[in-house]
Amino acid sequence: MKSTIKQFAIAACMASAIATSAAAETAQQQFQRASDDYLDKVYFPYQPTGGTLSGYHQYDTQLEDFSPKTIAAEVAALKSFEARIAAIPAAGLDQVSRGDRELVLGTIRSELLTLETIRPLEKNPDTYSSSISGSIFSLMERKFASPDERLRSVIAREKLALGRLDEAHTNLKNPPRIYTEIAIEQLPGIVSFFQDDVPQAFADAKDAALKAEFAKSNGAVIAALNSYQNWLKTDVLPHSQGDFRIGADTFQKKLAYDEMVDIPLDKLLEIGWADLKKNQQHFNTLAKELEPNKDPREVLEELGSNHPVPGKLLDAFRATFDSLIGFIRTNHIVTIPSDIRPIVEETPPFMRATTFASMDTPGPFEAHATEAYFNVTLPDPGMTPTQVESFMHAFNIGTVISTAVHEAYPGHYIQFLWVPQAPSRVRKLLGASSNAEGWAHYCEQMMLDQGYGQPGTGAKDEREAKFLRLGQLQDALLRNARFIVGIQMHTGKMSFDEAVEFFQKEGYQSKESALVETKRGTCDATYLYYTLGKLEILKLREDMKKKQGSAFSLEEFHNNFLRQGFPPIKIVREAMLGDGSPVL
Template sequence: MNSKQIVAILLTVVLFAACKNETEEKTDAKINNNVSADFSTLLDNYYEDGLKLNPLSATFSGDTRYNDSFPNILSDEYVAQLKNYYTSYKNEVSKFNDEDLNETEKMSKDVLLWECNINLDEFSFKNSLYFPINQMWTVNLVMGQLASGSSAQPFKTVEDYTNWLKRVDQYVVWLHTAEARMKEGMAAGYVLPKSLIVKVTPQLKAMTEPNLDKNLFYSPVKNFPDSFSEIQKKELTKAYSKMVSGKIIPAYQSLYDFMAGDYLKAGRTTTGIADTPNGEAYYNHQIKKYTTTEMNADEIHQLGLSEVARISSEMEKVKEQIGFKGDLKAFFNFVRTNKELMPYNEPQQIIDHFYAIYDTMKPKLELLFDKKPKTAFEVKQTEKFRENSASAEYNPGSLDGTRPGIFYVPIPNASKYNIYSDESLFLHEAIPGHHYQISLTQENDELPMFRKTLFYSGYGEGWALYSESLGKELGLYTDPYQYFGMLGAEMHRAVRLVVDTGMHAKGWTREQAIQYCLENEAEPEAGIISEIERYMANPGQALAYKIGQLKILELRHKAEKELGDKFKIGQFHNQVLETGCIPLKLLESKIDKWITDSK
């Protein structure tokens, strides 16, 4: 065999190996593509099946397909469906191997597993069935918002109006079931504290207004689109009159009579959830659900005490800067009652005040954020029917961005509205807080649909509270009162760690919790009472803000230290925001990887 033959043989071997490798790579790529397609289909199905089970979520996302639907979430049949939903998808997603998924897919798998597990764990408790109504959070309040005609439920076409009639029919079934479940709960030892019951009953009574023009559920009739014919208006007016008089008013009257009567008599005089069946275990579950951590009540309580002490020392500095001579508690009272901090008489003046804050910070936003949401946002006064017991809040825009995000501000009395904390409030609820965090998630085409609508309080509220700390970088907090307002807002969240765990794990009374807040923050007493009762209604939720904020600050400081001159604040914010709401442990792993890769 001569040298030419040897070379030819070697070349053939090399070419065969190259072809073999290329074939194997194409096969591997095809397998990976098939895995990705199957995984994507699973996530899509999870999202779609979730909308059928939670059609209100679809409505708030701007998906109109289920606007006529309202499943009875308190029925045994629904509970069984929901349990099967989480169980089956947990089993299905567990079949995918991490090595076959890209980074985004692995994150989606981890998030889906967390979502399934935390919800499956909750089925061992009866709280969601036996506490279907409270003064702050529950479905009846959401339906009141939708009924107003100015929220997510559209009233633009005749079909929109008939969809709402169909949805209300099913909602009335829920109202009757809620009453029945609460009676079951009473017999089993599940009953709300009396102080919460007396806040719920006026909300129910308001819906029994016999004058249709004053009844919230009649509102859409008063705002027919100009395109409707007179016949259409007449038919819909008749249908809505019948709906309100024949269905809504009787259902609410029955529920009101029950809650103001037998239920109030049976109401708890105790405060914390530990005083209900299996309450301690339930609270531990809620801590994990809302903080997305493994922290326990004792750890959180101690963290709260240390944060209260730290923030108090910062407040002392502001007090000295202003020149106030009394102690910090006296300064709280001074700030609460300072008429100079209550400059307005009309709600619209307060709304305009928030827009002015936005105008001040606009030039600096681009320095801190590479990305801004396309979804518009508005500031609105909270609806009258829930204003007295509501906190300021953000309602997300639609997924397609056509409905703006809305920052709701309760203004029961404009002349008594204190503006000292409005800059931090705007940063939290609007920009760059919830509006950036939620809108950028919804606009991120790389995320599967189910992750665009998830909300984990540890991340979501943690980001919003972290946003408050950006005020000086955004040109705000030049007024010492507004900076004190930021400290007050942070103190408010630190105090929550103490009083929430105090009430639900350490036997504190409502009155003890109120007194602790009065001694450590500048909120008015009426607002503090409303807040304490909020924590009583939803144990654990209030813990998420400070836990999440501290984790994001910790990750920022770590990145600044390890990356040095390579650290770019806009890129850090991209890393935090681009994945949307995820459990804090997953966020920490992501930032750690980004730091390593950036080096």
């Protein structure tokens, strides 16, 4: 009994000491510890593929777990950390940590909204198959370890993958038909990825026993994916009658949590329509200057037909780099921290249904394999010649330049090169699409406004210069259409077919592009963040000009913007302007 009393006394003393230590911690120290704990105990353990992509290779043998038990545990952990971080007083933090606190809270609340309200695990069959292929691709794309070591991780994840597909049978409940169709459309590419690409990626592995084990695990995944595809076609698709729309309330919350934007949806629609009409007018005026006797739609068709042949598309993108880099440096647009260029390659199979181009950069803590990949989607071999021609209109001479600016110079790739200078671990790992995509989209217009694309700098003559501007405006109209379609579709004011028509009529897109964009919008509800972020950056730039007057420097503005990481623009405004003035 005396021993027990003594143990209680010791425990009480320890608890008192811990409490005293916690009380002695400053708010700054509390937040630092809480944010690190959140990243290390919740954020990455529940999304280990994200850990691999970020450069934390202790997660390489783990795989996302979609079982109800695990999801319930994640929700409980998120709520615990939300309460812990919210209890830390913002007034006791420095400027960076105040922004980081809001960023972490927004990330937690967005994930809770996804798991508890949007519930994609019950609605989206593609979540399961594409997450598996994505997890394996994260071990293939960069050689951060030997082929044998990475192959061991592939085997570990492939063994877990079979259970994840089983979880789909348990979790899926009346998915929207379009979601099931997208999953079925993606699956042949995913199967071929495991049949061809994965074995080829590890052909240099030396351990014969390991390769034999891989042959078994890979064969099992291929069989499971084929079975999953058959199940989706025969059992799930006929009963897929769910609704993909998230509704106005959830849409507004998602904007607040992800982008720190609380502007009412009707006001956002006014902003989106105003920018769309402005860009349409600019496009139509230029089209009349080029072809006075033609309708702007005919000029758009002429622009679209001026594209590389599919087999030369990757080379066309590579060819833009010299002139873009030279212009940026000569005109002091932004500092380029590295001379290493991204690698242009074809988009991985499991991403091709919903994207034309993307930038895939290494994680901020990747120490060994730092290649960046500029992915471009080529026409599907099964397309008819007419479909190929329509598809290639998205890669005309104007949009090739616009896309290269967006994805590489000075868009996503340059922003990635600045990430090491972000002021905290949180800023290196967490961010907002309105910043990242907003920056890239802003760059498309900014570069032409600064003189790129004029004769001698990206264009051979004045006529081609105008076509380049038309390409930039066509891409701007695409993002304008996303802005309006996302809100309208998910609030029940626009059907899928009406959205396809809207992309064609108001967004000046081809039918093939319009279909891809509408599919994406069904599951990426807030993809208005391109135009939203661009407009926020333009306003921030004008506000900085007013504040600094003749001392304003575009290069300094861009550098200071990028060194903040990629948090919501509201946080960047507070850092650069020193106030909480409106983002729009």
